[in-house]
Amino acid sequence: MHTNLKTKSLFDSWFFYFLFFSLSAFLFSACGKSEASSEKNSIFLENNQSSERSPQSHTVLDPLYKKQWYLHQKFGINVLPVWESYQGEGISIGVVDSGIQALHPDLMDNIDLKYSFRYEDNSSDPTPTQKELENSFVDASHGTAVAGIIAASQNEIGISGVAPKVNLIGLNVFSRPDDSAFEDAMGYENIDISTNSWGADLSFGLDDDRVVLDAIIQKMFNDPIIYVFASGNEVSNSGFSSILNSRYTLVVGATTEQGKIAPYSNFGANILCVAPGGHEEKNLPNIITTDLMGSLFGYDVKGSHFDIFENQNYDYTDSFNGTSAAAPMVSGVIALMLEANKKLNYRDIKYIIAHNSRKIDTNHSSWVQNEANLWVSRYYGFGLIDAKKVVERAKEFKSLPLETTITKQLDAFVLPIKDNDSVGVELRFQVDKNISVEYVELELNTNHSYSGDLKIILTSPSNTLSVLANGNTITEDPYNPWSFGSIAFMDERSAGEWGVSISDIMENDTGILSSVKLTIYGHQK
Ligand SMILES: [Ca+2]
Ligand SMILES: [Ca+2]
Numbered sequence: 001m002h003t004n005l006k007t008k009s010l011f012d013s014w015f016f017y018f019l020f021f022s023l024s025a026f027l028f029s030a031c032g033k034s035e036a037s038s039e040k041n042s043i044f045l046e047n048n049q050s051s052e053r054s055p056q057s058h059t060v061l062d063p064l065y066k067k068q069w070y071l072h073q074k075f076g077i078n079v080l081p082v083w084e085s086y087q088g089e090g091i092s093i094g095v096v097d098s099g100i101q102a103l104h105p106d107l108m109d110n111i112d113l114k115y116s117f118r119y120e121d122n123s124s125d126p127t128p129t130q131k132e133l134e135n136s137f138v139d140a141s142h143g144t145a146v147a148g149i150i151a152a153s154q155n156e157i158g159i160s161g162v163a164p165k166v167n168l169i170g171l172n173v174f175s176r177p178d179d180s181a182f183e184d185a186m187g188y189e190n191i192d193i194s195t196n197s198w199g200a201d202l203s204f205g206l207d208d209d210r211v212v213l214d215a216i217i218q219k220m221f222n223d224p225i226i227y228v229f230a231s232g233n234e235v236s237n238s239g240f241s242s243i244l245n246s247r248y249t250l251v252v253g254a255t256t257e258q259g260k261i262a263p264y265s266n267f268g269a270n271i272l273c274v275a276p277g278g279h280e281e282k283n284l285p286n287i288i289t290t291d292l293m294g295s296l297f298g299y300d301v302k303g304s305h306f307d308i309f310e311n312q313n314y315d316y317t318d319s320f321n322g323t324s325a326a327a328p329m330v331s332g333v334i335a336l337m338l339e340a341n342k343k344l345n346y347r348d349i350k351y352i353i354a355h356n357s358r359k360i361d362t363n364h365s366s367w368v369q370n371e372a373n374l375w376v377s378r379y380y381g382f383g384l385i386d387a388k389k390v391v392e393r394a395k396e397f398k399s400l401p402l403e404t405t406i407t408k409q410l411d412a413f414v415l416p417i418k419d420n421d422s423v424g425v426e427l428r429f430q431v432d433k434n435i436s437v438e439y440v441e442l443e444l445n446t447n448h449s450y451s452g453d454l455k456i457i458l459t460s461p462s463n464t465l466s467v468l469a470n471g472n473t474i475t476e477d478p479y480n481p482w483s484f485g486s487i488a489f490m491d492e493r494s495a496g497e498w499g500v501s502i503s504d505i506m507e508n509d510t511g512i513l514s515s516v517k518l519t520i521y522g523h524q525k
């Protein structure tokens with residue numbers, strides 16, 4: 001069956017993605033220790049925003065907290081000032097991943113053993129099974145590492161999660177990775193936030209998965225959950241994943257401790273923000289988090305040990321990395337936002353994050369300023385998430401008005417796209433209705449022998465440029481149709497002339513454009 005094949009392909013890609021992670025984590029761990037780098041990062045509370053604010057009365061006594069640069073250093077997520085008021089209490093995060101070790105001493109207080117689910121045996125204990133641990137295609141350590149970033153307790157052992165009192169619901173879909181497990185986990189009713197650090201396949205043909213996701217969300221429309229996704233680690237265009245092009249998903253890229261885009265992080269017009277994900281190399285700062293307990297399981301095992309006193313039981317790893325680490329940090333921050341204001345929906349959250357993230361790496365050429373004076377980048381989205389700022393804004397935020405949509409379509413034409421010519425074809429759409437833009441989709445139909453040659457740029461009436469495809473990508477799958485999503489026009493006005501430019505910038509392989517559809521989502525001003 002068609003749908004089955006498509007969904008399966010998503011999981012195949014997940015396996016690949018995690019295989020990559022697992023191998024890299026293991027290999028990096030084998031290459032040496034990281035004392036030098038952690039020492040470099042041992043100055044904490046250095047966040048450039050905290051100096052002007054009132055003194056912090058919240059104290060964290062977890063011994064590895066000082067090594068969690070991603071929480072409190074200059075290019076961390078600035079979460080310490082939030083904890084005095086909010087720690088995620090009463091908010092549930094579903095971790096769609098491999099298993100979470102429910103007996104881990106830093107997770108056991110927060111794990112919800114009523115609503116967690118392990119699909120292999122329909123158990124409410126999400127801990128990886130023996131079968132999962134032995135399956136070399138499943139990274140059984142991954143879910144526990146993701147869970148610690150979100151929800152490790154402030155209990156004077158190990159680390160602190162971003163939301164140390166959140167209700168953690170493990171959805172161990174990868175113990176039985178099939179279509180029904182996936183659909184069930186994506187439509188799970190007992191969660192507020194769904195965090196997804198599995199890779200969307202960066203090739204075409206995943207529209208069915210997007211349809212599945214959209215249908216689930218439509219069904220839950222009155223109370224939709226917040227879907228947070230990792231942008232992926234392929235240094236490729238996240239616009240080539242249909243799920244990440246859905247306006248329902250909040251897409252997160254990864255940065256290093258130096259406030260630069262991580263070398264593996266994907267780029268794309270659908271990226272909302274970035275959060276720390278660390279480096280690829282073991283000897284550079286990565287993400288310290290919970291690990292499967294003991295020296296036999298996890299990333300931290302005999303032979304590749306994070307060898308400090310506080311980790312004598314091999315229960316923590318210092319080598320987790322990737323957009324897999326960045327996405328759960330944002331999920332944790334959103335839990336704090338929801339605790340501050342339960343009425344926020346996914347559109348409100350995106351809006352607040354877009355308006356309150358930090359522009360970093362300011363000389364990066366990808367930054368553009370849109371009509372609403374927001375700086376946005378196809379690498380950084382609206383910048384590094386700042387927990388203090390977004391939670392403060394969340395507290396007093398009144399939900400956006402109902403969503404409204406504008407659609408413009410040009411179709412049934414045959415427009416040749418000239419080979420190896422940067423001018424290409426230009427289409428213009430006149431929009432009369434004036435709404436405040438939140439998200440824009442551009443759907444195209446082409447018949448081209450190598451779509452990767454096509455550079456596609458969407459321009460708003462105020463002349464904000466959003467690069468949807470950069471034109472020298474490895475993909476031959478046609479856009480027939482393909483729907484890109486862009487968040488770059490957040491809070492701009494819709495009225496005026498929108499432009500679509502499509503050019504073929506690589507030699508050989510040619511094609512035609514046959515339809516373009518522009519959909520603008522937003523709200524009445
Ligand atoms: Ca702890
Ligand atoms: Ca271990």
Ligand SMILES: [Ca+2]
Pocket residue numbers: 419420453504505506507508509510
């Ligand atoms: Ca060409």
